[in-house]
């Protein structure tokens with residue numbers, strides 16, 4: 006089975022299980038499926054939460070900074086070879102498809118590699134996908150704290166070139182304008198599907 010087919014299969018299985026509400030699977034980029042430790046991830050009862058991070062312009066931001074917007078929160082890193090760029094591209098596509106509804110939405114990309122993803126690096130990176138995507142970084146401790154709130158797995162791995170990659174779970178978290186978690190989407194969700202998934206929320210708010 007090719008890597009792509011395997012990836013599609015794993016993400017489909019993850020989507021199916023998440024959709025069934027029975028079990029959450031964390032998809033680890035390029036590696037394997039990993040049973041989530043979070044028993045209540047399916048209900049999302051405790052996903053998301055307060056954070057303090059740093060924006061590309063150097064401002065300190067918190068979860069409170071984004072109240073009033075529907076958030077699409079995604080964790081990754083700018084050196085990610087394939088999965089993060091694909092997901093950010095899908096999010097950018099979703100923004101286009103949402104048309105006027107996009108005004109109600111703020112996509113946020115939070116790095117799991119703050120060592121390399123300085124605010125300048127992440128700011129430039131997200132802008133290449135869509136200037137409306139917000140790139141956030143922070144100290145190792147700030148990133149660890151927000152990752153814990155969202156139950157995000159991330160783990161640096163040595164790379165063949167002597168550098169490192171960062172394995173990380175890949176989900177898009179939909180947060181409502183009051184800061185409450187409402188939905189989780191696999192990172193592989195297409196732009197059309199992302200737009201379709203959040204449009205009813207925007208319409209109802």
Ligand code: NI
Pocket residue numbers: 034081082085086087088089090173
């Ligand atoms: Ni990635």
